Amino acid sequence: MEPAVDEKPQLQVQDAGKQHTTTAIEISKAVKPDAGLRSLDHYKNKLPPWRYAARQKLIPLIRWETPYVARLQNAMRSPLLDSYFSITANLGTHTFFMIFLPILFWCGYTNLGRGLVHVLASGVFLTGFVKDMLCLPRPLSPPLSRISMSPSVSLEYGFPSTHSTNAVSVAVYAVFIIRSAGSELSPTLRITLEVLSYCYASSIILGRLYCGMHGFLDVATGGILGALLSVLQCLYGDVFDDFMFRGSTGAPILVLLIVLVLVRIHPEPADDCPCFDDSIAFAGVIIGVEAGNWHYARTAYAWDLPVPATVPFELDIFGWPKAIARIAIGVVVIFAWREMMKPGLLRYLPPLFRIVESLGLSLPRRFFVQASMYTKVPRNLKTDNVLPPISEIPSLIESFRHPRKNRSVSIGPQSEADAYEALALQDRQRRESNPSRSRMRHNTRDQAESDNTNNAYFSKTSSRNVVQGPRISALPTPAPSQVDLGKGLNLPDVFLDDPMTPSTLASVCNTPARRLSEDRRQYEKDEREIFSRVEKPRVRYDVEVVTKLIVYTGIIALRYSDMFQD
Numbered sequence: 001m002e003p004a005v006d007e008k009p010q011l012q013v014q015d016a017g018k019q020h021t022t023t024a025i026e027i028s029k030a031v032k033p034d035a036g037l038r039s040l041d042h043y044k045n046k047l048p049p050w051r052y053a054a055r056q057k058l059i060p061l062i063r064w065e066t067p068y069v070a071r072l073q074n075a076m077r078s079p080l081l082d083s084y085f086s087i088t089a090n091l092g093t094h095t096f097f098m099i100f101l102p103i104l105f106w107c108g109y110t111n112l113g114r115g116l117v118h119v120l121a122s123g124v125f126l127t128g129f130v131k132d133m134l135c136l137p138r139p140l141s142p143p144l145s146r147i148s149m150s151p152s153v154s155l156e157y158g159f160p161s162t163h164s165t166n167a168v169s170v171a172v173y174a175v176f177i178i179r180s181a182g183s184e185l186s187p188t189l190r191i192t193l194e195v196l197s198y199c200y201a202s203s204i205i206l207g208r209l210y211c212g213m214h215g216f217l218d219v220a221t222g223g224i225l226g227a228l229l230s231v232l233q234c235l236y237g238d239v240f241d242d243f244m245f246r247g248s249t250g251a252p253i254l255v256l257l258i259v260l261v262l263v264r265i266h267p268e269p270a271d272d273c274p275c276f277d278d279s280i281a282f283a284g285v286i287i288g289v290e291a292g293n294w295h296y297a298r299t300a301y302a303w304d305l306p307v308p309a310t311v312p313f314e315l316d317i318f319g320w321p322k323a324i325a326r327i328a329i330g331v332v333v334i335f336a337w338r339e340m341m342k343p344g345l346l347r348y349l350p351p352l353f354r355i356v357e358s359l360g361l362s363l364p365r366r367f368f369v370q371a372s373m374y375t376k377v378p379r380n381l382k383t384d385n386v387l388p389p390i391s392e393i394p395s396l397i398e399s400f401r402h403p404r405k406n407r408s409v410s411i412g413p414q415s416e417a418d419a420y421e422a423l424a425l426q427d428r429q430r431r432e433s434n435p436s437r438s439r440m441r442h443n444t445r446d447q448a449e450s451d452n453t454n455n456a457y458f459s460k461t462s463s464r465n466v467v468q469g470p471r472i473s474a475l476p477t478p479a480p481s482q483v484d485l486g487k488g489l490n491l492p493d494v495f496l497d498d499p500m501t502p503s504t505l506a507s508v509c510n511t512p513a514r515r516l517s518e519d520r521r522q523y524e525k526d527e528r529e530i531f532s533r534v535e536k537p538r539v540r541y542d543v544e545v546v547t548k549l550i551v552y553t554g555i556i557a558l559r560y561s562d563m564f565q566d
Helices: 024-028 035-046 049-076 079-092 094-106 110-134 151-155 162-180 187-210 216-246 250-264 275-296 320-358 390-401 416-433 435-441 445-454 502-509 513-533 543-560
Strands: 146-148 408-410
Touching: 035 049, 049 110, 049 187, 049 216, 079 094, 079 146, 079 187, 094 110, 094 320, 094 543, 110 162, 110 216, 110 275, 162 187, 162 216, 187 216, 216 250, 216 275, 250 275, 275 543, 320 543, 416 513
Parallel strands: none
Antiparallel strands: 146 408
16 A cells, blocks of 8 residues: 555755764864754755856845835835735736636637736746746845735745736736727726726735835846736737647647646746746646637637637627626636546546656656655645635635735744745854854855855845844844834844864864854754744645646636637
């Protein structure tokens, strides 16, 4: 019988290490960091050198801007704005677009719907790709407070902001469509729609800063990426559509192969981050929209004007009751498809995956359990952050009715990435709390190079701007701030030495063994305390990848079902 995997969420944390009696002989062998110090080199050990180097270039900027974001949040905070920005953040989520986009197709706006699917799906996939590639954290909390109606969002990396990418891409593409309409829209209506588009994007971006979810670098990069995707769609969207509609069966097959290759080369993250799950869902959306359009354009139902594969719709002929009924039935069909297909696939795919694995053809991913390691996928497993199950819809509606009751304000590390950043900051504070030991470490060139590497995250700040104290939340600030930097965590200020190198061996050997042992034990204790506060990621199964691709391909393809033609 095959071993079953524990269904309880598991956190991937490195072993804190065993207790040792420190002797000169053991110290002489300690060229590598003690097990209890490995978390300081977590990303260096987990990432390829080129990805780690790129991360080290950008992470000082995130650290440097955190106090400014904290000041902005502190100056603006109010219960009204907490509710407003936590609610409007849902207008930039995957769930909102997955429900809203099919309505455009059912109401005859095929061209607009296709364009938005292209920019949104590619935006979600690319931001998830970059997030997992660079593994850059969100701005540290504290000093920031994180305000959200979806706690799972905090488990993702921060750079770049997917909300900002979605909002800017939608706004830019909407403005392009509005201006392309020409005389079809009155000047007043055109200006009104443009202003609404700009306000929508600005509100989402400001909200990400206000809610403490992103820094300036995150939203700026996300906004630029969203604008570029929309510009590409505006310039080359018609060319791509012509290729798809006039091509043979090779056109959708080519799209399928390209998407599958992109899924396969999606970077492995250093931490258990759910970014890949969202990327997979929208990869399925891309496959579904292209395959569905190609097929529907060849049926007798489709209109060729204004673009091929347009779903017939005229409000004057349909009338409001029939139009509303079409939308309602469509939404029900989408959720019914998801509720039927997901449990079936999670039940019947594992045996097939075990056969593939036995043939040596499996393509395992980190943090996903292979089929040979479990007997079955637990029922009612929450595997989807994009489209909620039907059972969660009442609670979702209730959260909008009572936003103050259902939003959460979190202070402190919430993800593995947060925990590692907290440990990095704690290490910085310990260095500066004992300047005599710091000078001793800088007496040699090798140790100086080691310090430069370990301190790269803080290289944009000077030591005189760092608030000294025992708390991990004492961030380097550009000037005296009213933000309560000590709010949240209360960790002891115990010195932690650098990983030992041969050049510092003599000075380390002169250090009492008892003190080194106590320092390591204290560090291990602090590490356990920090990781005990983060949300434990759930167990993820290899069959979820194919399940998401099939489910979301079908969701988009179903909008062309025959039931929506009359």
